[in-house]
Amino acid sequence: MAQIKPFIRHLRLLAPAKINLGLRIVGRESSGFHCLETVFHRIALADILYLEIQPPQKNWHKSPSSGHTTIICENTETPLDERNSAHRALNLLRQLGAPIGDVRLRIDKRIPIGGGLGGSSADAAAILAGLRHLLPAQVSRADLAQGALGLGADVPFLMGEQACAHGHGRGERLTSMRPWSGRPLWLIIPPWSCPTPQVFAALNDAERAPRSLLGCSFWQRLMDEITLNLRRPTPAKTHGLLHNDLLSAALRVSPALNILTDWARAQGLPWALSGSGSCCYLLEAPSKPPPLGCRVMPTHFA
Numbered sequence: 001m002a003q004i005k006p007f008i009r010h011l012r013l014l015a016p017a018k019i020n021l022g023l024r025i026v027g028r029e030s031s032g033f034h035c036l037e038t039v040f041h042r043i044a045l046a047d048i049l050y051l052e053i054q055p056p057q058k059n060w061h062k063s064p065s066s067g068h069t070t071i072i073c074e075n076t077e078t079p080l081d082e083r084n085s086a087h088r089a090l091n092l093l094r095q096l097g098a099p100i101g102d103v104r105l106r107i108d109k110r111i112p113i114g115g116g117l118g119g120s121s122a123d124a125a126a127i128l129a130g131l132r133h134l135l136p137a138q139v140s141r142a143d144l145a146q147g148a149l150g151l152g153a154d155v156p157f158l159m160g161e162q163a164c165a166h167g168h169g170r171g172e173r174l175t176s177m178r179p180w181s182g183r184p185l186w187l188i189i190p191p192w193s194c195p196t197p198q199v200f201a202a203l204n205d206a207e208r209a210p211r212s213l214l215g216c217s218f219w220q221r222l223m224d225e226i227t228l229n230l231r232r233p234t235p236a237k238t239h240g241l242l243h244n245d246l247l248s249a250a251l252r253v254s255p256a257l258n259i260l261t262d263w264a265r266a267q268g269l270p271w272a273l274s275g276s277g278s279c280c281y282l283l284e285a286p287s288k289p290p291p292l293g294c295r296v297m298p299t300h301f302a
């Protein structure tokens with residue numbers, strides 16, 4: 001049986017968050033999942049994962065139960081069991097045949113939970129990308145990709161190497177795009193979260209009606225237009241270009257989000273909701289302090 005080499009017994013992994021530069025709902029699968037079109041962009045904000053991996057036991061077999069995962073996290077909202085997608089990512093690797101024994105995983109949680117920044121998917125993606133080399137050669141990319149999607153719609157993008165990609169399907173059909181690496185952005189983080197399943201469930205029939213894809217080149221042109229506008233003295237022209245079809249549903253689920261979106265609109269700067277919320281981002285520095293209880297976090301595109 002393959003032994004884990006000493007150098008990977010202790011591993012430190014960076015799990016960067018993402019934002020969605022616009023998001024459209026384009027239909028619904030028969031499974032109930034929604035088909036979407038979006039541009040994912042990795043950002044500098046990241047969780048840090050510290051793994052201590054034990055070699056497999058003598059009676060190790062290809063199964064999620066062939067090793068135990070202990071999660072340590074100071075953030076009390078982070079689940080420490082199978083509800084944590086990092087836990088499920090380790091089980092997926094064991095199930096696909098990676099010889100991983102017991103794991104002690106410490107998560108330094110920096111990405112807000114339920115913020116639409118891919119927080120839990122990021123941790124799972126970092127584990128899949130960081131330990132995929134332990135998988136037997138006969139496990140195909142497609143097997144891993146299918147398992148990854150099962151952990152969360154943002155996992156396929158976040159485990160890839162591209163910093164920016166057009167995504168459709170549930171977000172797993174990805175085409176790399178020219179990134180905005182280094183450009184600043186400001187996250188506006190409210191003290192509450194928006195549960196993704198509830199936001200998707202709150203879409204009305206008109207909002208989930210089938211639509212055709214705009215396609216990668218449309219989004220690339222839009223990004224170029226935004227770049228040009230941001231260089232002009234009136235960047236407000238790009239206001240509204242970063243449309244997110246989940247915004248109305250997110251406002252129905254979390255009416256408190258109105259305070260944040262009213263504030264963002266009043267800045268007259270390009271802004272959008274990321275994913276299913278609750279975080280918004282601005283592409284220019286806000287001139288007014290955020291609404292009570294909300295935090296502004298300056299960061300940059302990765």
Ligand code: C5P
Binds near residue numbers: 032152154169
């Ligand atoms: O992928 P993620 O774990 O974030 O999805 C949470 C839930 O949101 C799903 O179980 C599903 O109910 C809903 N969802 C959806 N269509 C998508 C993504 C998520 O209906 N494309």
